[in-house]
Structures are given as C-alpha cells and as structure tokens.
Amino acid sequence: MGIILTVTSGKGGVGKSTTTANVATGLAQEGKRVVAVDFDIGLRNLDMILGLENRIVYDVVNVMEGDCNLSQALISDKKTPGLYFLPASQTKDKNILEKEKVRKLFEDLKSQFDFVIIDSPAGIESGFEYAIFLADMALVISTPDVSAVRDADRVIGIMDAKSEKAINGGEIEKFLIVNRVKPGMVDRGDMLSIEDVLQILAIKLIGVVPDDEKVISSTNTGQPVVHDMTSKSGEAYRRIAKRILGEEVDFLDLSEKGGFLAKIKGLFK
C-alpha cells in the first residue's frame, strides 16, 4: 500500500502546486511509482507545471462519478518513468465531492502507487478538507512571512483535529517546507525568520527552497525545475525527495556568503 502525501498551506499562492510537481517528479526520479493528483477542483494548474495540459481527456471527478475508469484518466509523464498525473475537474460545483467516492479513489490509487501526492486548494474550503482527511503525511508550505505562517498554523491545527488519523487517535506526519527564501535575506541575518517559523509551527523542517526565477521559467516550459541540474531550487527539491525517503541529506547552503547551513543545522541541536 502506498502513502498519501498531501501538499497544503493555508495561504494561497505560496507554492503548493510547484512543490507537488517537483516533489512528485523527484520521487519518481528516485525510482518510486508516483501519482500527482490535482485536487484544486475548479482551478487546474498542476497540468501546466508538469507540461501535460494537452493530454487531458478525463479528470478526477470523471473517475469518482464512474464516467471512466482510473487507468483512462491517469496520464503518464513520458519525461519521467514512474510518474503519473490525475487532473482536476474544471467544474464550478464546489460540492461535487462525496466522502465515500473520494475514499474509494484514494484506496485505488494507494494500491497502485508508492506515493499519492495531493495538490490541495488554497484556503480551507471543502476540497481542502478532503485533501487532508485521508493523508498519511503532509508537506506544509509557507513563505517566510507572518501571514503565510499564521495560515499554515491554522491548517496544522485542522489536520490535528479533523483528519481520519486524528479521529482514530493518531496523527498525520507533518513536515515544513519554507519556500521562496531570498539569499539576500539570509545574508542580512533575516534568517531568524526561519527559526521563528519553526518555533511557531513546531513541525519538522524538510526543505528550504530559494526564490528562483528558474521556477517560473520552468513552469512556462512545462518542465519542473527539479529536472534542471544547475538550479538551486531544483537541488532543493531533489533533496526534499531524498528526505521523504528517509535519507539524511544536508540542507542546501542558500547564503552567497556561507553560513546558512550552519544556522539550519544549529536548529536541530
């Protein structure tokens, strides 16, 4: 049985879809069978980031409604063996999801893949609750600013209260990714904000991704930046994938002057 890994944030626009595409690709590059599910019902864009928008025929709601079977809707990413994609529906009906149908879909996906990665919608609307309900593991994305951190904290609270794991007395394994960190901030000593983020959220840090214009250009070409061996953001995502698989990997040194790594390491002493 595979693992359901939900990518969530609270605040919108902080990098959930970017993370989903890159972590899914990174895990497939490590030899895992991975499906990236766009659960942002009504607003698809993971397809663009993966460069698979022209191959969509059926979507996640079609599968749940029985309009097609799962294998008809799954799109295989020819660039990355082992990586599959299940597109979001563009329906405007936010109440289309039904708990038992969602459960059946994810049970089926878990039986076929090592990792089922769910890109969740912004905010805490209904699609969000479904995306966290069945999660085994969550990647919580925040940018290093107060409003994103506050919203991430709310989402962590909801996962601890409302997920199926919580209802059964357990807990979703939660990891933090701080996204869009600017090396200039690091060098000015503003990295305290990462320490603050960790202190407020009190979950384990699994990655720090730099603000990198290559993320934007790679989205435009439909090639997730994790394919780019020369980019720092790509390297950050490759390391996150390895950490998800339990490898101990150093954090990327984002400072142009050095020293960031030492600070991050210091946080775990």
Ligand SMILES: Nc1ncnc2c1ncn2[C@@H]1O[C@H](COP(=O)(O)OP(=O)(O)OP(=O)(O)O)[C@@H](O)[C@H]1O
């Ligand atoms: N590390 C980064 N460096 C530069 N740009 C980034 C980075 N991460 C994300 N972005 C950009 O930020 C924007 C929002 O990213 P993304 O769509 O992944 O966020 P999201 O959390 O999925 O948004 P939504 O809540 O709307 O679904 C995109 O234009 C993306 O290219």
Ligand SMILES: [Mg+2]
């Ligand atoms: Mg998104």
